[in-house]
Amino acid sequence: MIGLVDVSHTDPTYAIGADLVSSLTTANDEEFVASGSIGSEEHSVSWIVGIATGPEERRYVLVLGSRGPMAYVILASDERELLEVIQAIRAAIPRAS
Secondary structure (H helix, E strand, O other): OEEEEEHHHHOOOOOOHHHHHHHHHHHOOOOEEEEEEEEOOOOEEEEEEEEEEOOOOEEEEEEEEEOOOEEEEEEEOOHHHHHHHHHHHHHHOOOOO
């Protein structure tokens, strides 16, 4: 499932999507297993990969944020599905690794 979130509507303290990624990194270091960014003057994307534990099952979460107000939140049912999403993103974004 892919959702596009306006971060300033989700929480007024966030102005850009990258703020949401940063907040996840500092809030729960134990649950999030990777983070990174790529960027240039005209294009910047930050991301974080995490495992959200809930009452039913573990969900794999990828959050992508940019300099704009929107962020993508991608939920995968398992690690394989999440890796497929990450590989598609790598193919679509130059220098993403």
